[in-house]
Amino acid sequence: MTRTDTLIVDIVELRRHTGTRRDVEASLALDDMAVADRSIVDGRLDVALTVEAITEGIVAYGAVSGTTRAPCRRCLDDVDTPLRLDFHEIFENDPTDGETWPINDERIDLTPVIREVALLALPLAPLCGDDCVGPEPERFPTGAFEESEPAKDDRWAALDELRFDE
Template identity: 65%
Template sequence: MTDTDGSVAAPDRLIVDIVDLRRRTGSRRAVNSRLVLDDLQVGEKSVVDGVLTMDLVVESVTEGVVASGRVSAMSRTPCRRCLRDVDLPLDVDIHEVFEASPTEGETWPIETERIDLTPVVREAVLLSLPIAPLCSDDCVGPEPDRFPTGAVPDEEPQRDERWAALDELRFDE
């Protein structure tokens, strides 16, 4: 993949060497780069072209290294009414700790004086993909005659059609 300005392709891994950082607690380094991951997808939800833009700071702390800042991407999710793709900017704030002896599910490993930010940003972005957006506030859906807009509660995600009968029971008065 080539960036629009023709520069070299973004890497598919982001590994930061922390030897210099670890010499002194409080040392910081900015990590501003792009990453392209090919597995940023959950069901119908994805990141456009898998492109992530990182604006992070890696800082040496007593127990290890902290990576914090923001990861930006363009998410693509089907509209919950008409199912057309909806592209929305996604900004994810992260704050993660890396340790030589990580705690499962809480902190990330430092391995041979390097940290791998790839799984960290992948997980943060996947967990932040929009759940059920609308292409526009007045989207009428695929068949407005059969499914009037007002019949779909705004806060409800798209449902399995098998539940439709239950919904009618619940909402009819």
């Protein structure tokens, strides 16, 4: 499968008959697939979609997979996790902002859609393993806690005795 950085599907044929579908497979290599220190490894996303003409426009559904990389929330080492997304998006001539995507010149550009869906799926705070205990904690010098405890004031000792007498 050839790697590509754009995935545009011509829908002229599809739209001739509602219900017509076409399989779209690609291996995408996208730039800037990162949000701060979280990313899609190599910007690589494998796409196996079906594109189908529906009354409203075009629906694209299937799977998008890749590998996410994010720092472990305890030890901060990079954690790679397989990503597999169920993809289901609708394209229309007059798209609804934030809900559906545009059809331009009888073509749909799947690239920005796949990008957004994949970035939204980046893990927020993964763990490298259930047993990760994080970095070795810095040790306090032995006895530090005892020494920092305030010395008992003799004047309060008298008060203590008063209370006991009651």
